[in-house]
Amino acid sequence: MQLPGSIAYRTLVVVQRDEIQHVRQQEKAIRTVLRLLEPLYEDQQQWEHYMGDGRQDVITLAMDFTPKLTDAVLTSLANTTIRLGGKMSGGQNRWQDCCILLPNTQSLPLQQRSLVVRAKSQQARHTVGVTSVSPERHVTSLSIRAYQSSHIIYRPELAREDILTLQRDLEGPIQSNIAVPIGGESGQPLGVLYVTSNEQDAFNEEDQRILRIIAKITEELLYTYKVRQQVADTLTDMLEDPATVDPLFKDFASESDFLRDLAEILTTIKEQVERGQAPMTSTDIDGPVKEISFIAIDIDSNVQESIANSYGDPTLHNLNKAIGLRIHDLLPALFSNHFNCTLYHIYGSIYCLLLRGFTLERTKSNAERLRKALEGSIAVKQSELPGGTLTLPDISVHLGATWYSYEKLAEFLSPRHMRSVTDVRATLYHSLDFALKLGTDTGGNIIYAWDPVTQTYMPYQSGEEQQQKK
Structure with missing residues (x-):
């Protein structure tokens, strides 16, 4: 991507010198920040509507993922991920689909958990709450491997065997894909960010930095969901027996x-x-x-x-x-x-x-x-x-x-x-x-x-x- 022509270049980026010592590292940080800012500048005409004078709505993050419903915040994050991939010369998106997959249960050992699509980008044909991958049936799934290994799993070019095993009716003629663990730096991962592209080698090192940051944002949201859900789950017990906490x-x-x-x-x-x-x-x-x-x-x-x-x-x-x-x-x-x-x-x-x-x-x-x-x-x-x-x-x-x-x-x-x-x-x-x-x-x-x-x-x-x- 040619960032010098980006409208995000009007931003002044201040980098802490004692934390990022080398010019090359500074460039990586600046380019990453500018790419993340691009959607904000592109949508700047909407900020007055959301942040101007008058009463505004506030979204409460408390989805429990039990029903087969679409979560607005995670869905917006999936759509933003596609936008961050940029455009090809013909105007099409470089990245095709984005899905956020979470384990169907936390009670099983990590190696036995299936992953279910809980949010997806607009054009993705997966069904939220239905489309899933399991360790038993989908041993070659990038999402399962990324979830269990806590590594990014990337296929810059899909082999014929990979294409044949894909759910082509859902993902179409993709040429490369990537699965990024959500969390996992200091414990078990919370889920997987899965992105596909119709062109080969669509996720370079800079792209992977962007996806890692999106995964970190998703991790924070999921922790917020979990804490608020736990608080809400104990309200009935609290009213029935206020003296018992544990x-x-x-x-x-x-x-x-x-x-x-x-x-x-x-x-x-x-x-x-x-x-x-x-x-x-x-x-x-x-x-x-x-x-x-x-x-x-x-x-x-x-x-x-x-x-x-x-x-x-x-x-x-x-x-x-x-x-x-x-x-x-x-x-x-x-x-x-x-x-x-x-x-x-x-x-x-x-x-x-x-x-x-x-x-x-x-x-x-x-x-x-x-x-x-x-x-x-x-x-x-x-x-x-x-x-x-x-x-x-x-x-x-x-x-x-x-x-x-x-x-x-x-x-x-x-x-x-x-x-x-x-x-x-x-x-x-x-x-x-x-x-x-x-x-x-x-x-x-x-x-x-x-x-x-x-x-x-x-x-x-x-x-x-x-x-x-x-």
Whole structure:
């Protein structure tokens, strides 16, 4: 293309000198910028209509590509791509058709995803939402190869075999074509920009720079679509259950639920103390309040660090849920009166059990049984696909256990101490945090529990372990 005659040459292009050091690189940057500006200058008579005085329409980028509809923004981008190819001597477009293809699903591995046309230029005969290429049926497809390799795939001259395998009724007598990945610089590509031409060698190095920039613009649009779609998808859940943000843990009671339930128990005891009543039994409320205890569980820090480094944060996030599900499933087997046990997800990998009517020794022994039951391997569900479960070995946890008799709680809440339910609740909660942190500081795979003899938190040893040491 002969850019010196372009109307875009009236533009003053300023290039950062310390970023582009060589004259040749400056020329590449300037020529690329000028070519991108040409359509803007050609349509300058329309800018007054869109940007002049008065009220104007604003396009909201939120297409979800579910229906077989044409997206206005991506379609305009495909048409602009054809214009950027320029004209031949006879006035025809150098580039024939442009299509933007996106994967039909993100749940399959990249090598198994088909690509569907989601936008096309005006003259293209492909059908949006219908025309597709798949790895199984179209192994020679440029779009599939560009998508899976994250390389530009270019055929400057099509061989007879290439022409015969093309969908000639859709693409016509093309002589060259090119497929440019959309994204892929720092992860998996989002799709492919596919362009054809009726002349050979129609996509030189300068053309490829232009197409790369168009692909980057498309990438930004697709990310915008995705973010806005995700926000819109959660609106219904937000209105139904505003307290739950991460749906992965929606089936677990939260820290707020734990604090509320604990406050209800303490309020009941405070009212009894003020009326001079004896502690409630299991017939008065759902579970006795003669004594309450807590078991906090957390995955050992070295395990979390190893999994995050080896598999990434999403796998660790899924492991946190898997641990909670295993604790929930173990309760009937480990606790004879498990209906008096309530499980809460506090945050991260930390869970808490609120136990009603368990003695200190039973609380400790149940904590030890739980620790042993959580040791070893655990299956983590990564996706809904077959084979989407990952087995993680060498899982270990540490636990903190606290226990309070009715008399001690009544003392905390007695009028002479002048302590509110909120203050007592905070004391109990912080004590549990302290016991759990002792397990972290020790290195994990241990239980710290309240010892009434030493009046402090000590490592717990079961009777079996004590016998073994003797």
